Amino acid sequence: MLSMESTKDDRTLHTRSPEPPPIARAAAPLLFVVGLALAAFNLRPALASIGPLLPEIRDGLAMNGAVAGLLTSVPALCFAVFGVAAPRLARRHGLPTVLVAGLAALAAGLALRALAGSTPVFLVTSTLALAGVAIGNVLMPVLVKEYFPDRMGTMTGLYSMSLSFGAACAAGLSVPLASALGDDWRPGLGFWALPAAVAVLPWLAALPRARRSRRTGPAATRGGPAGGPAVAAPRLARSGTAWALAVFFGLQATAAYVTLGWSPQIYQDAGVSAGTAGALAAVIIGLGAPIGFVLPPIAARMRHQGPLVAVLGACGLAGYAGLWLAPAGGAWLWAILLGLANCSFPVVLTMIGMRSRTPGGVARLSAFAQSIGYLISVPGPLLVGTLNEATGAWHAPLGLMVTLMLVQILVGFRAGRDRCVEDDG
Template identity: 40%
Template sequence: MTSQPEHSHRTGRGLDVLALAALILIACSLRPAASSLGPVLSEVQGAFALAEWQTGLLTALPGLIFAICGFIAVPVLKKVGLFGSLVMTCVLITVGVGARALVDGWLSFAGLTVVALAGMSIGNVILPVYVKTRFPDRTNLGATAFTVSLGLGAMFPAFLTAPITGHFDNWRVGLGIWALVPACALVTWIILRAARSVPSLDRPGGDAPEAAPPRRHIFTSSKARYMAMFFGLQSVNAYVQFGWLPQIYRDAGLDPVLAGLMLTVVTLGGIPGGFLAPQIIMRSILPRFFLVSFALSAVCGYLGLLLIPTTMPILWAILLGYGGFAFPAALALITGRTHDVAITARTSAFVQSSGYVLAAIGPLAVGGLLGLSAGWTVPLWFMVGVSTLMGITGFLAASPGTVDDELVPTGTHGVTTDPRGGMPRRK
């Protein structure tokens, strides 16, 4: 066991394993509230006698809440600290997911869904800060664990909620069981705190606050803006595929079961993507080339759906799945293109909140284009354009340099802050 006072937390092999377990469990908690609803949406709709607009609102809530609540994550982090903010994340998700499976009213169900999504949105922003502070010398490991766990947290509820519902003949069990994941995350997080292994973001007492140079607003960083656009455009791809891809295949003449399987193929890409994309970004393995390749793959997938959708349907799904590697790459950029912990937090909030605005708008735009054009030609060309822009912004976001460099005002002579302890240092 070693002590590192500059981090304000204890480290060691056992504690590092526990810290990684906490990261994995919290990250796995950030998707089930959204991904578990789709498989039992018809049962929920029937139980509450929902109108079409109410069902549509439920499916649109993740993007909307992620966009809105992501902006409050940094103020929450400053107010209650890293430990308190992630406790809040786990508690909100546990209460929201667990209690919504028990209520009898539509408004209560929707309100508790918002509670869970609010916790998820805060965790989305703050976990990259935890990766930066708790694994300062192994951010590659932390970023990979984060992105892979996000994929697992989306995949398993999508696969297992319907079978669990069928086994118990009760959709409430199928939804409510996923409250166990954030509950376990909360217990692990509290144990880590009791072992004094949760980082403190406070500056060491000997540091004068004015030692660090003032920072410009995050929007003034062109890199942060490109990262936000890249994140948003890849989110449009993901949410359009989740919402519309099976219908595109079905309208082309594919069997409904096979059409659903194509979406499964796409979502499975999140697992290898979660492993590989952070390596590309954190180790600087031709990052711009790979980010452009993700976009090009998505373009080819959409063109295949446009021109010959039923000739090689699985090929188009595989291409779109590889294009989905852009999501873990976008998350890895947040930690890979920032140094200072405060900048990581601000960048994470800005990139994700701005990006999820596009994520909420994208599926609505595709639905509107579908209604206006009465076919998939115009919407698919729209998605070709979205993917092309994703490649351009990804190329720019992955360029050398950091957000920190662009936020230091002229005349500070390159002073920045050490990401591991808040100590000022020279570049």
């Protein structure tokens, strides 16, 4: 059903309209660059702003521990559920239109969440915000493929850096903002609706140009620059490359959620102060900005990204070994190694953009890999916490993470082959 519908959408051509004036053509690339960076910046504050303020949020809403624990799993579930709809919406309404809707939902959800008077309202408004994030997650690689097909590595690096920068800002500034704005968690949490609203503006300005492009038949409707129809969803389910990307995405997301969620506790249990543990977590997050900008162009120039996946995985293995043997003694080194390992995220985003020949195919592959990947990542942080509680130590959780990292390297090597999903099956 989806295959027949997508083929019909992909082959629909519209009447030609006059070309925009030269100044509009010159300004459009800059508009898309700014829009891409701003959109990416806003894809993580909805998550990263909660952790630092969670004790105050729990007190203010009388939230029990079970619900607070659920907050760690809700984002991945939302990303999996809502991300599936993004390609279909983009085919029907255009990329900028759907992204505007997603960013508007994000801004509204963040603003309303800060006004929530009860736990159910907080969860519902958080879901609205995360639905917008899910749409942005899926569409980012597609936007790069559509508007910057000859600069995929550089533009993927730009939005990966912006995404990491947004996460670091939200993690580091939410508490100071709450203190400065009345010593209340609500302004500190709601502040992040403002940059999300600002991110809508360049995409609103891009809508007229995008509609003209759709009327003249953009790459996505013509099957992409390489020709041929975009890959259909049922075909992805039979593609070994698509499944390798999905599992690799899920395992690197698991590693990121575990290190960001549990590394401060591991450090504190080893005798590191809470303030230093928070700074170490900031290092793990912050490395994603500069390294995330550098790695995608390197990955895009490689015929096989497997060796790069292996190097980043080795950093993760060394970081886990350090936390096992001397968590306090080499704390800063382990944080750097784990931060480098988490840079598998921009690499897998680059690979998603390279594993299909058309923007339409990238849209479906991005939704497939991210939806399944985020579902894979759901149990990881919960299982790590359960193992720690059951054993009273971190050896079993770290042993689990070493095992998962070895699997991540193997499946990432498979996903990194120079092969498109259209070649499978």
